[in-house]
Amino acid sequence: MVDDKNKNGNGDANQEEDSSRxxxxxxxxxxxxxxxxAGFLGGVIGNKWWDDSDSATESKTTPDFSEARIFFNRRxxxxxxxxxxxxxxxxxxxxPGAILLxxxxxxxxxxxxxxxxxxxxxxxxxxxxxxxxxxFQSPLNRGEIFTQGIREINKVSNKKxxxxxxxxxxxxxxxxxxxxxxxxxxLKNVSSARFFSLLRQATLEGAYSDPLYGGNRNMDGWRMxxxxxxxxxxxxxIEEEDFIKMxxxxxxxxxx
Numbered sequence: 001m002v003d004d005k006n007k008n009g010n011g012d013a014n015q016e017e018d019s020s021r022x023x024x025x026x027x028x029x030x031x032x033x034x035x036x037x038a039g040f041l042g043g044v045i046g047n048k049w050w051d052d053s054d055s056a057t058e059s060k061t062t063p064d065f066s067e068a069r070i071f072f073n074r075r076x077x078x079x080x081x082x083x084x085x086x087x088x089x090x091x092x093x094x095x096p097g098a099i100l101l102x103x104x105x106x107x108x109x110x111x112x113x114x115x116x117x118x119x120x121x122x123x124x125x126x127x128x129x130x131x132x133x134x135x136f137q138s139p140l141n142r143g144e145i146f147t148q149g150i151r152e153i154n155k156v157s158n159k160k161x162x163x164x165x166x167x168x169x170x171x172x173x174x175x176x177x178x179x180x181x182x183x184x185x186x187l188k189n190v191s192s193a194r195f196f197s198l199l200r201q202a203t204l205e206g207a208y209s210d211p212l213y214g215g216n217r218n219m220d221g222w223r224m225x226x227x228x229x230x231x232x233x234x235x236x237x238i239e240e241e242d243f244i245k246m247x248x249x250x251x252x253x254x255x256x
Contacts, residue, residue: 070112085203095224106206106215116143149195212251222248
């Protein structure tokens, strides 16, 4: 028979150990209501996989770890990028905006890959602005351009409105971005208009690309355009004269 005194003593020790463990987890931000590895996963703007509201207590879904930041090490930079894309492709009555479509993560993934490193482009000098037909001239790759541009957006916001870009009102954010679009901001080795053009291009690509590449979450970008996606064939519809609305299909659906 187990001695009651020893049993109670072990119970107290276990209780203290459990209490210490719970306190550690809570302080580390991975206990109830926390986000595991928030610094690694990045900002959760627009990411609804964790909702602390009472109505969502019993319906939390599994986090999508494919949406971890790869290129942007600083959450501040990623948040600026997120709200800049949202102003370019805002949420409205037709559907979600850039943030809910996962566009910031699409851009982050592209910048971490060959596109961001200009792996397929000739990048040797001399770099001199000439005719438009000669292409873009800069020693900077796209990753370097985005890093400089995103941080400059925040600098301009703080200088002009005394607040960071994500904290500005929508009209103020639009005003800041228009300064870049109109080439009114000075950047090193690249024009601010060129940076804005790349940002706009990447935003639209993230909203409408196949979800396999990280954007167009839930194919909602396609749904707004009634685009069918990567259908395997149209043999049953090709003779139809009327427009046929179809549920979109992603390339990833063929890998199930």
